[in-house]
Amino acid sequence: RKYRKELQLRKKCHNELVRLKGNIRVFGRVRPIQAEDGEGPEAVGAVTFDPEDDAILHLMHKGKLVSFELDKVFRPEATQEDVFRDVQALITSCIDGYNVCIFAYGQTGAGKTYTMEGSPENPGINQRALQLLFSEVQSKAPDWNYSITVSVAEIYNEALRDLLGKEPQEKLEIRLCPDGSGQLYVPGLTEFPVHSVEDINQVFEFGHINRATECTYLNEHSSRSHALVMITVRGTECSTGIKTTGKLNLVDLAGSERVGRSGAEGSRLREAQYINKSLSALGDVIYALRSRQSHVPFRNSKLTYLLQDSLSGESKTLMMVQVSPVEKNTSETLCSLKFAERVRSVELGPGTRKA
Numbered sequence: 001r002k003y004r005k006e007l008q009l010r011k012k013c014h015n016e017l018v019r020l021k022g023n024i025r026v027f028g029r030v031r032p033i034q035a036e037d038g039e040g041p042e043a044v045g046a047v048t049f050d051p052e053d054d055a056i057l058h059l060m061h062k063g064k065l066v067s068f069e070l071d072k073v074f075r076p077e078a079t080q081e082d083v084f085r086d087v088q089a090l091i092t093s094c095i096d097g098y099n100v101c102i103f104a105y106g107q108t109g110a111g112k113t114y115t116m117e118g119s120p121e122n123p124g125i126n127q128r129a130l131q132l133l134f135s136e137v138q139s140k141a142p143d144w145n146y147s148i149t150v151s152v153a154e155i156y157n158e159a160l161r162d163l164l165g166k167e168p169q170e171k172l173e174i175r176l177c178p179d180g181s182g183q184l185y186v187p188g189l190t191e192f193p194v195h196s197v198e199d200i201n202q203v204f205e206f207g208h209i210n211r212a213t214e215c216t217y218l219n220e221h222s223s224r225s226h227a228l229v230m231i232t233v234r235g236t237e238c239s240t241g242i243k244t245t246g247k248l249n250l251v252d253l254a255g256s257e258r259v260g261r262s263g264a265e266g267s268r269l270r271e272a273q274y275i276n277k278s279l280s281a282l283g284d285v286i287y288a289l290r291s292r293q294s295h296v297p298f299r300n301s302k303l304t305y306l307l308q309d310s311l312s313g314e315s316k317t318l319m320m321v322q323v324s325p326v327e328k329n330t331s332e333t334l335c336s337l338k339f340a341e342r343v344r345s346v347e348l349g350p351g352t353r354k355a
């Protein structure tokens with residue numbers, strides 16, 4: 001027992017070191033079994049945990065026990081507060097000028113939206129992050145002067161849509177800033193300035209309403225589109241005039257289930273192809289980063305192009321792999337966890353060239 005404790009401590013120190021190097025961290029979150037999972041053998045729990053190690057989970061798939069090691073696993077009983085406690089240091093680092101990306105990955109129904117958006121009574125990472133950043137920058141006054149802006153957008157069938165615009169605009173384009181800084185920007189995308197806690201509530205309310213108005217079936221639509229909350233924190237130190245800019249991208253990805261293989265037709269098939277395209281583009285980018293290729297294909301999808309700043313170089317990235325706990329979903333769960341393990345082995349070196 002003493003040895004295991006020591007081992008855990010060493011692992012923790014190692015993880016801290018790895019963190020400093022800027023690797024992609026991967027957390028897992030397993031949602032509770034719920035009524036919608038049905039009854040009978042299909043709804044039986046297929047995920048178990050290591051009593052001594054909160055980074056390991058086991059999946060029973062087709063009679064075999066497969067184990068995965070992530071950086072941390074949140075069990076079904078973990079609250080939104082528990083999850084946020086472990087991501088807040090990452091979030092506040094964008095005040096110091098870091099680019100940060102947190103994305104939720106997994107099949108539809110595994111809890112991505114619960115983790116990122118949550119509900120008004122039990123908000124997820126998006127709202128808590130904005131609240132935390134707002135209160136942190138206030139505590140730095142009067143030495144530092146900060147401004148925070150938020151954009152809310154979605155990518156559906158490779159079209160980028162502003163969710164805070166007065167009139168919904170389709171097909172926004174991503175461009176390089178003309179100032180030669182290498183930064184990206186989206187002409188026409190609303191940047192909503194946050195001056196108060198009320199502004200924060202308004203941003204999410206408005207974004208949510210705009211997402212819902214254009215579609216008849218919100219749940220289906222949201223499982224097939226990527227939802228993005230993009231926060232920019234700009235600061236100036238009053239005594240020196242030193243300026244910092246940090247970005248926080250919070251992404252609720254489209255469901256990762258392999259719809260294309262199940263005989264979908266027409267618009268369903270088109271949606272599935274777009275989802276496959278952008279999620280596999282994300283995989284390709286991560287693979288290129290992992291194998292330290294000089295060309296990283298960020299521009300192969302809107303999603304990866306938009307996230308380029310927060311996936312490469314000195315940025316800090318966290319993947320939250322969402323896991324359904326039940327037997328009937330183990331094939332998809334296995335795919336998600338394998339993808340998560342591949343992502344976890346990526347190192348973001350400072351020499352990563354942007355394509």
Ligand code: ADP
Nearest residue numbers: 030031032107108109110111112113114115223
């Ligand atoms: P996804 O966005 O991946 O499609 P959702 O976030 O919509 O999945 O989650 C599916 C259902 O499970 C929702 O009813 C949600 O409230 C519930 N749920 C997901 N994760 C949790 C959790 N950690 N605790 C309680 N309920 C959860």
